[in-house]
Amino acid sequence: MRPFVYESASSAQEATSRGATDSAFIAGGTTIIDLMKLEVMNPSRLVDLNPLQMRGIEMREDGLRIGALEKMSDVAVHVEVTANYPVISEALLQSASAQIRNMASIGGNLLQRTRCGYFRDVNTPCNKREPGSGCPAIDGENRMHAILGTSSSCVATHMSDLAVALVALDASIRLQNGAEERLIKLDDFYLVPGDIPDHENQLRPGELITEVRVPRLPWARRSTYLKIRDRESYEFALTSAAVALDVDGDKIRDILIAVGGVGTKPWNLPKVREALAGKPLKQETFAAAAKLAVDGARPLRHNGFKVELVQRTIVLALMNLGDLA
Secondary structure, three states, X not given: OOOOEEEEOOOHHHHHHOOOOOEEEEOOOOOHHHXXXXXXXXXXXXXXXXXXXXXXXXXXXXXXXXXXXXXXXXXXXXXXXXXXXXXXXXXXXXXXXXXXXXHOEHHHHHOOOOOOOOOOOXXXXXXXXXXXXXXXXXXXXXXXXXXXXXXXXXXXXXXXXXXXXXXHOOOEEEEEEOOEEEEEEHHHHEOOOOOOOOOOEOOOXXXXXXXXXXXXXXXXXXXXXXXXXXXOOOOOOOEEEEEXXXXXXXXXXXXXXXXXXXXXXXXXXXXXXXXXXXXXXXXXXXXXXXXXXXXXXXXXXXXXXXXXXXXXXXXXXXXXXXXXX
């Protein structure tokens, strides 16, 4: 780890004024400190956000508000979250380890960097780390990598479980830069790599995530997060599905769905939603719609199994919600 200056901010405006290109923010520190130790990131200054008032978990008329500095563990067990959006609680409880969840912030989780081994090894090329240097994962070890939203520049998977749940729920984030604030849909916030894989999202220099907003959706009480991984403890998803289901008798009135572990960003599935609307609660119906989830998939040498696995993940999540499993 290289030397750096540590500073503490007393307000969001003060923090953003210090957020120059050679600076970085620290909240829980569970990601950035690792990357600094590996010298993947080398900020000359760390600005501590913990004194700021970006906290609170509150159910309002228009939906749920979560402060960006809230800890993952606290949000996961909050009564408003478990009662109204179990998919968020389940996604958080299946993320990382209990110790990390006790430290990691909601905003930090949404901004976590990929766990691609080539990105985290400064001795190998990586277009995310050094644009134009190449992507060895395309022809190298790529079992955990993406099959959706990839490009010839990058195939790294987005790793946040929480982000998948929030994208499915059509959540937004509030961003602040000095006195300026803006609200953006989380699905729009994340970017696919294209030719500029080092641009992962629409965060501007010095800008902060200050809160998450989830629309009020009564039928989101019937929601779940299903994560398929190599082991149950502290492991990233091979595939995952965040699903909220609205039913009318034995038919689907509406559905919200996104998948993880397979995309370069949390992967929203509007075509699957459209295919299931008005259809009967049957395994065959789920399976037919799930095929649309892999439209445009580009599997690599070691991750072709994800094409079928993500479909099975969707079907199982729907069967669990429809009480058919």
